[in-house]
Amino acid sequence: MTLLIFIIVLAIIFDFINGFHDAANSIATIVSTRVLKPFQAVLWAASFNFLAFFIAKYVIGEFGIANTVAKVVLHDYITLPIILSGIIAAISWNLLTWWFGIPSSSSHTLIGGFAGAAICAVGFKSIHTVTIIKITSFIVLAPLIGMIISSLITIGIMWTFRKVNARKAETMFKKLQLVSSGLFSLGHGLNDSQKVMGIIATAMIAVGQIDSVNDVPNWVPLSCFSAISIGTMIGGWKIVKTMGTKITKVNALEGVCAETAGALTLFLTEILKIPVSTTHTITGAIMGVGAVKRLSAVRWKVTINLLWAWILTIPISALLAGLIYYLFKIIFL
Numbered sequence: 001m002t003l004l005i006f007i008i009v010l011a012i013i014f015d016f017i018n019g020f021h022d023a024a025n026s027i028a029t030i031v032s033t034r035v036l037k038p039f040q041a042v043l044w045a046a047s048f049n050f051l052a053f054f055i056a057k058y059v060i061g062e063f064g065i066a067n068t069v070a071k072v073v074l075h076d077y078i079t080l081p082i083i084l085s086g087i088i089a090a091i092s093w094n095l096l097t098w099w100f101g102i103p104s105s106s107s108h109t110l111i112g113g114f115a116g117a118a119i120c121a122v123g124f125k126s127i128h129t130v131t132i133i134k135i136t137s138f139i140v141l142a143p144l145i146g147m148i149i150s151s152l153i154t155i156g157i158m159w160t161f162r163k164v165n166a167r168k169a170e171t172m173f174k175k176l177q178l179v180s181s182g183l184f185s186l187g188h189g190l191n192d193s194q195k196v197m198g199i200i201a202t203a204m205i206a207v208g209q210i211d212s213v214n215d216v217p218n219w220v221p222l223s224c225f226s227a228i229s230i231g232t233m234i235g236g237w238k239i240v241k242t243m244g245t246k247i248t249k250v251n252a253l254e255g256v257c258a259e260t261a262g263a264l265t266l267f268l269t270e271i272l273k274i275p276v277s278t279t280h281t282i283t284g285a286i287m288g289v290g291a292v293k294r295l296s297a298v299r300w301k302v303t304i305n306l307l308w309a310w311i312l313t314i315p316i317s318a319l320l321a322g323l324i325y326y327l328f329k330i331i332f333l
Contacts, residue, residue, distance in 0.1 A: 003080045007203045010087045012227045015196040017094050018106040019049070019231020022192060022278055030181045030259075033252045035174045044178070045185040046232040052189025053225035063221060064273030065191060067213040068131060069198025070205070072111055073118040077126035078206045081328055083199060085120075086113035089321035097309065105277030108313045110195055111135055114202075116318025117325040134274055139310055142265060142276040143284025150261030150288030157257060158292070173252035180259035185232075187266025188278045193224040195275050200224070254289040261285040280310060 027041035036044060056063055073082065090113040094106055111132070118126040161169050200220050201213040210216060262282040269276045 003084065004203055004207055004209075007080060007084050007087065008200055010084070010091065011196050011200050011203075012223055014087055014091050014094070014106075014110065015193065015224050015227035016231040016234075017091060017098070018192055018196070019046075019228040020098070020234040022106055022188060022232075027181060027185075030177050030255060033174065033177065033255050035177045035181075035252065035255070041181070042233050044182065045188075046229040048182045048185035049189035049193070049232050050225050050229040052186050052193065053221055055186065056190055056194070057221065060270070063194050063197055063213060063216075065194035065270065065275045066197035066201060066216075066221075068135070068273050069111065069114075069195050069275055070202045070213050071128050071131045072114050072135075073126055073202070074128055075202075075205055077118060077122045078202055079121065080203060080206055081325060082117040082121050083114065083203050083206065085117035085325035085328055086110070086115075086321045087199065088324050089113035089116065089317050092320060093313070093317050105139075105279050105310060105313050106192060107195055107275050107277045108135070108139065108310070109317045110199065111275070112314035112317030113321035114199065115314075116321035119318065120322035120325045121329075135276075136314060138269065138274055138276045139280060139314075142269070142280045143287070145268070146261050146265045146281045146284030147288035147291070149264055150257050150285040151292050153261055154254065154257040154289050154292040157253060161253075170252055173256050176256045177252055177259065180256045180263065183263035184259040184266070184278075184282065187263045187270070189225060189228060190270050191266050191276060191278060193221070193228045196224045196227075197221055198275075254293075258282065258285040258289045261288065277310070 027036075027038070027045050030036050030044075031038050031041050035041075087110075090106070090110040093109045093113075115127050115132060197216065197220055198213060201210065201216045204210045204216065205212070259282070262278070262285040265281045265285070266276070266278065
């Protein structure tokens with residue numbers, strides 16, 4: 001029971017870290033276009049992060065992404081030391097990438113750590129291959145979908161408002177950015193909070209407290225959505241700089257297009273019950289907006305560096321979790 005409580009506490013801490021690590025995803029453009037000051041922006045984003053709990057609970061009626069995460073490792077092979085090793089690895093990688101200002105995926109960090117510890121403990125037979133393939137495929141698909149949607153939205157809006165006075169349009173789109181950033185923050189809360197829910201549910205299943213994700217008590221999702229909201233309020237200014245200025249410069253119109261495209265992509269993956277990276281999603285959307293202006297507007301060198309970080313996240317997290325599990329086994333088991 002003590003180990004279970006420790007795992008739950010660590011999972012909530014990871015969720016908090018996820019919040020400040022990913023805060024930049026939903027506020028980078030709204031800060032860079034000076035619609036809101038950074039502190040105002042994180043409060044705005046955090047509010048929608050928490051609102052996502054009520055959407056999932058009472059509108060959607062289920063936590064489908066949490067259920068998908070819980071299936072990464074087959075329940076017959078799940079143990080608390082495996083879960084603990086995965087969470088420690090995920091926290092370590094998240095903090096490292098935050099320190100260097102790299103917008104990596106908290107989602108894939110957690111999933112890679114969970115799977116890596118299980119593989120070290122039992123072997124590849126312990127993981128649900130189909131689920132992992134679905135999740136990893138969206139390392140490419142999420143930013144691609146975001147890029148395509150944002151490009152189409154940008155072209156459509158630019159054509160629709162082509163005769164509107166530039167200053168009037170800028171004022172209008174600055175107001176609309178409040179809506180688009182709120183929608184993206186809502187998608188962020190829906191997607192990312194459920195990943196930690198899935199891990200906590202898995203730990204509770206491992207000790208026989210519940211039989212499935214659907215049986216988790218209400219304090220679990222409330223804790224997860226609250227932790228990510230508080231983390232968002234702390235913010236992640238190192239990553240704001242990368243997301244808001246280094247990939248491509250954006251104005252209010254482009255911010256609306258990127259955030260709306262990112263939100264639509266996250267809502268789509270919520271329907272498909274696939275955990276994706278909000279970082280990957282908004283990066284692809286910002287790239288799509290930049291590419292519509294001109295291909296050279298996107299700083300492809302920065303994008304390539306981000307892509308390498310995304311690709312390496314799962315294997316590095318898996319290796320780190322495997323090492324932690326191995327040390328844990330030597331010392332305690």
